[in-house]
């Protein structure tokens with residue numbers, strides 16, 4: 001049996017290896033099921049190009065990964081395959097398929113969607129010759145109705161150490177050079193590693209509370225270090241970006257990681273791209289991170305207005321943000337802040353408050369994203385939002401016009417003002433100068449001036 005795992009090509013300003021597919025691939029390998037990974041994003045493949053590869057390789061099934069941003073292209077690819085006359089099963093998984101399994105099946109003609117983490121269910125389905133006999137989290141159109149509300153997630157691996165590392169030999173991590181995640185990097189090639197899955201927080205604008213049911217599972221530090229060593233020794237990786245939702249959830253986890261990086265004499269620069277929670281950081285942690293080679297972390301700030309923070313259940317205060325930023329500054333770690341403009345209760349004054357906060361702080365980087373109502377988030381449910389395929393392209397750049405006291409135009413104007421006031425300062429220029437490498441300088445500028453962190 002041969003399976004092809006696919007990531008489609010969409011417009012995005014960041015390119016990192018498809019970790020989810022990598023994990024599914026290595027789980028299939030572990031069970032002796034032949035498979036390959038096609039990364040249409042890295043290789044600039046159109047859906048027609050991908051169909052050519054399918055015709056050539058003749059897999060029995062293809063698994064396609066789907067975040068909301070990828071939905072239209074994924075549905076299109078699935079339809080192309082299904083209409084091509086080839087006898088190929090199509091299985092769609094990933095965040096979007098998990099949230100909207102019924103509509104995904106309808107729009108794509110796919111045979112199955114898998115909700116939740118795919119490693120176990122995909123293997124089971126493949127071993128069952130793509131006959132779904134009640135595998136948890138696996139659905140075909142026959143199993144679902146519109147608005148089905150008893151969707152179950154696939155069985156996941158409780159002990160993450162039992163999962164084989166992502167199939168790095170197929171992904172070739174050293175080939176992901178063009179558009180690194182995060183605005184800065186120190187050394188190429190970069191390896192992307194996830195040491196935990198899930199998030200315990202309840203922020204209303206984020207999909208993770210739903211996706212992870214507010215639970216975190218951690219890999220052991222030995223397991224993480226073994227993967228980093230492999231990335232260094234076999235693929236020449238020189239820098240690691242951790243993409244956990246929050247590497248510092250558990251003090252013991254991050255402290256042991258820092259100790260182990262030093263004890264194993266791993267000569268890597270590293271950073272935390274997805275963001276850390278300021279509330280979890282203290283001086284002991286930040287100084288240990290610095291000693292272990294961390295040069296950058298980002299924190300999710302969202303807003304400097306206490307009322308907004310309370311409404312979105314951020315459970316952090318501006319004072320905690322300032323403390324974390326100052327600690328980073330003290331230890332010479334480049335700290336980035338993620339802000340969102342347009343959260344409930346936002347006014348021109350509250351956006352100005354966030355701008356003033358950013359400018360007065362020792363942040364070296366800041367992104368000011370326009371609020372997107374993410375499928376799967378509490379805000380999505382509260383607003384009774386409906387998924388509109390035509391809105392995907394404007395995600396994170398087009399205000400959603402749900403606000404009471406401001407207009408979408410106000411938000412865009414304030415976002416532009418924020419970028420101007422934050423970045424057009426010599427202090428920031430000199431702090432970032434050493435990170436602006438020749439190769440991606442245009443890409444760096446493009447990201448800044450496109451206004452979004454995509």
Ligand code: B12
Nearest residue numbers: 012019020063064065067068069093094114117118207454
């Ligand atoms: C790394 C990351 C990125 C990377 C790359 C993502 C990628 N697809 O490779 C970058 C930085 C590029 C990125 C960009 C964006 N991201 Co992002 N990202 C993440 C992050 C932090 C980790 C993803 C990851 O690698 N997880 C680890 C792997 C193991 O999990 P996984 O990918 O989900 O895969 C598992 C399952 O989903 C499933 N699965 C996945 N694919 C398939 C395929 C098949 C066939 C099957 C059966 C199963 C399956 O099984 C996998 C293994 O268990 C998540 C948050 C999170 N905790 O997941 C957000 C997250 C996925 N991103 C999110 C968003 C919103 C974005 C952006 C739109 C943000 C922006 N400002 O523009 C862009 C979209 C870019 C684009 N146009 O494609 C949202 C998605 C919400 C949604 N409804 O889609 C998330 C969930 C964060 C959040 N706060 O809610 N992101």
